[in-house]
Amino acid sequence: MEGLIPVIILMIISALFKNKKSSEKEPANKRTNSAPQPKPVSQNPFKDLADFAKEFTKDQQMKMKEVPPVVKDIPVVQEKMERSQKRDQGVSRGTGRLSVFQEKNPERQAAKPLVNSVIPSSKEELIKSIIFAEVLAPPKSKR
Numbered sequence: 001m002e003g004l005i006p007v008i009i010l011m012i013i014s015a016l017f018k019n020k021k022s023s024e025k026e027p028a029n030k031r032t033n034s035a036p037q038p039k040p041v042s043q044n045p046f047k048d049l050a051d052f053a054k055e056f057t058k059d060q061q062m063k064m065k066e067v068p069p070v071v072k073d074i075p076v077v078q079e080k081m082e083r084s085q086k087r088d089q090g091v092s093r094g095t096g097r098l099s100v101f102q103e104k105n106p107e108r109q110a111a112k113p114l115v116n117s118v119i120p121s122s123k124e125e126l127i128k129s130i131i132f133a134e135v136l137a138p139p140k141s142k143r
Contacts (some may be wrong), residue, residue: 120126136141 120129
């Protein structure tokens with residue numbers, strides 16, 4: 001008996017809510033009962049499409065006839081010539097595989113007396129070279 005009481009209460013509550021839902025649905029059903037207005041449809045839709053295409057092509061042809069072709073003078077590009085001249089100027093780039101057979105540049109030959117500039121000529125240069133050697137050399141533990 002005690003188990004039936006909550007079931008009966010739930011049935012009563014659900015019956016009340018069911019009545020409210022059905023009353024809300026009725027006006028909605030009344031709204032949908034009206035038939036939608038049918039749209040006028042032509043018998044052959046491809047015919048309309050063909051007519052539209054013809055009109056479009058006629059319009060395009062008329063536009064082409066109305067607008068005379070404009071001839072534009074293209075300026076001569078001289079940048080390419082300037083670039084090629086810039087490449088030719090100056091020292092050629094690094095040596096390739098066949099550099100053995102080419103003449104050496106006098107600038108590179110002049111740069112060879114580098115050995116004389118490596119040896120310090122004064123006391124100050126000698127001190128600086130010793131300091132740089134200590135700073136740049138590997139640590140004593142690695143020597």
